[in-house]
Amino acid sequence: MGRKTNGNNRKKSKNSVEKKKLIIRAATEVFAGKGFHSCRISDIASRAGVAYGLVYHYFENKEEILNTIFDKNWGLLNSLLEDLAGRDIPLRQKMTELASLILDAYRMVPELIHVMVIEIARSSRQLSRPRLDQYVRSLEQLGSILAHHQRQGEIRADLDCRLLAYQFFGALELVLTGYLLHMLPGNDRDFEAIKKQVIDVFLAGVA
Amino acid sequence: MGRKTNGNNRKKSKNSVEKKKLIIRAATEVFAGKGFHSCRISDIASRAGVAYGLVYHYFENKEEILNTIFDKNWGLLNSLLEDLAGRDIPLRQKMTELASLILDAYRMVPELIHVMVIEIARSSRQLSRPRLDQYVRSLEQLGSILAHHQRQGEIRADLDCRLLAYQFFGALELVLTGYLLHMLPGNDRDFEAIKKQVIDVFLAGVA
DNA sequence: CCGTGTGTTGACGTTGGAGTCAATCGGCGG
DNA sequence: CCGCCGATTGACTCCAACGTCAACACACGG
Numbered sequence: 001m002g003r004k005t006n007g008n009n010r011k012k013s014k015n016s017v018e019k020k021k022l023i024i025r026a027a028t029e030v031f032a033g034k035g036f037h038s039c040r041i042s043d044i045a046s047r048a049g050v051a052y053g054l055v056y057h058y059f060e061n062k063e064e065i066l067n068t069i070f071d072k073n074w075g076l077l078n079s080l081l082e083d084l085a086g087r088d089i090p091l092r093q094k095m096t097e098l099a100s101l102i103l104d105a106y107r108m109v110p111e112l113i114h115v116m117v118i119e120i121a122r123s124s125r126q127l128s129r130p131r132l133d134q135y136v137r138s139l140e141q142l143g144s145i146l147a148h149h150q151r152q153g154e155i156r157a158d159l160d161c162r163l164l165a166y167q168f169f170g171a172l173e174l175v176l177t178g179y180l181l182h183m184l185p186g187n188d189r190d191f192e193a194i195k196k197q198v199i200d201v202f203l204a205g206v207a
Numbered sequence: 208m209g210r211k212t213n214g215n216n217r218k219k220s221k222n223s224v225e226k227k228k229l230i231i232r233a234a235t236e237v238f239a240g241k242g243f244h245s246c247r248i249s250d251i252a253s254r255a256g257v258a259y260g261l262v263y264h265y266f267e268n269k270e271e272i273l274n275t276i277f278d279k280n281w282g283l284l285n286s287l288l289e290d291l292a293g294r295d296i297p298l299r300q301k302m303t304e305l306a307s308l309i310l311d312a313y314r315m316v317p318e319l320i321h322v323m324v325i326e327i328a329r330s331s332r333q334l335s336r337p338r339l340d341q342y343v344r345s346l347e348q349l350g351s352i353l354a355h356h357q358r359q360g361e362i363r364a365d366l367d368c369r370l371l372a373y374q375f376f377g378a379l380e381l382v383l384t385g386y387l388l389h390m391l392p393g394n395d396r397d398f399e400a401i402k403k404q405v406i407d408v409f410l411a412g413v414a
Numbered sequence: 415c416c417g418t419g420t421g422t423t424g425a426c427g428t429t430g431g432a433g434t435c436a437a438t439c440g441g442c443g444g
Numbered sequence: 445c446c447g448c449c450g451a452t453t454g455a456c457t458c459c460a461a462c463g464t465c466a467a468c469a470c471a472c473g474g
Binding site for chain 3: 445446447448449450451452453454455456457458459460461462463464465466467468469470471472473474
């Protein structure tokens with residue numbers, strides 16, 4: 001299968017990195033399709049078109065695959081949030097960028113988002129500590145962004161911003177779940193309308 | 208263990224009904240503690256203080272236990288929603304009753320709510336059809352309640368009530384999750400404040 | 415007082431699937 | 445051309461947990 005191993009470093013061939021990605025992609029699809037718990041390593045291997053044992057060559061176990069998927073992608077969300085915290089733009093624009101990242105990501109790679117939202121976020125008990133911390137960090141970050149705008153008078157003073165962050169995230173998340181479970185029908189035009197409504201209602205609610 | 212089997216019907220002694228409840232209670236605690244997937248039947252049996260095999264005397268398998276828990280309690284939610292749909296009271300009062308049912312239930316039996324929210328609602332793939340249907344039905348019911356008030360002019364005409372239902376539920380749910388995962392601290396006083404804020408923001412947002 | 419039933423027990427057989435590993439492949443450097 | 449070493453394979457071992465089942469307990473009716 002491998003071709004030229006060009007002048008990279010010796011330890012990891014370029015090919016090996018590709019293989020790892022291949023397995024991650026396959027795992028994402030399988031997790032989305034059968035769920036994390038009910039799929040077997042062999043499902044991932046055969047979906048990726050590699051031997052059973054190879055999965056263990058690249059990953060400790062199933063859990064580590066899930067963690068890898070989570071870390072890489074949740075990191076994107078966190079860095080957007082950190083970025084937004086530093087920028088001096090209207091609240092609406094911040095909320096729009098946040099909602100866009102999440103909803104657009106779904107449009108691009110629905111299986112990935114399925115795994116992120118359904119399989120990981122709510123596993124609670126088996127959600128390993130680092131995972132939970134990232135989750136919490138996102139919420140806290142959003143909370144402090146909101147608090148900043150509250151000081152500017154854009155948000156009513158009597159509201160708890162920490163709680164508001166949970167409310168907004170929750171609303172976004174269940175709307176997404178509706179799509180994931182095919183409860184809500186939707187095409188691209190609808191998507192923009194949804195984004196708009198979620199943000200409008202939130203902003204009108206806190207103003 | 209058994210005492211008098213009084214003049215009940217012959218098939219099921221009163222005692223047997225109690226035993227079944229005992230197992231359900233134990234299962235709820237265990238599910239909440241270790242998660243549905245990672246707990247064993249033997250965990251439930253020993254928590255209930257009964258023999259392993261007895262669990263199979265009362266239930267087909269682990270899945271059926273979960274379904275039993277779900278059905279009984281989600282039914283309560285659905286009947287409240289149906290009730291609210293028929294009553295002629297202000298929107299605020301309806302939302303308050305709904306939020307109260309959910310949040311107060313948590314205050315009474317946190318482990319149960321933990322299982323309902325975390326373990327069941329988001330299992331999606333393995334969520335058996337009847338379960339999913341009940342879930343959807345609740346959302347639809349709330350959606351039509353909102354639509355009714357929209358016709359009365361209490362909700363802006365440009366909003367999609369179906370989507371609003373998802374937004375409200377989602378907000379409530381993630382706030383609850385915050386508590387369940389101990390991300391949000393809370394005592395009884397806070398609880399009322401939270402309920403108020405979630406409803407206030409929603410109503411202000413849709414008005 | 416025995417016979418029948420449901421209630422209850424825990425050891426046992428089975429199995430799905432995780433994780434191991436010895437063997438083979440294949441590219442690259444020498 | 446050779447030998448090394450990472451990449452790759454899939455058969456095999458092992459075990460946890462499921463679900464079964466034969467036997468025992470105990471209450472009641474006859």
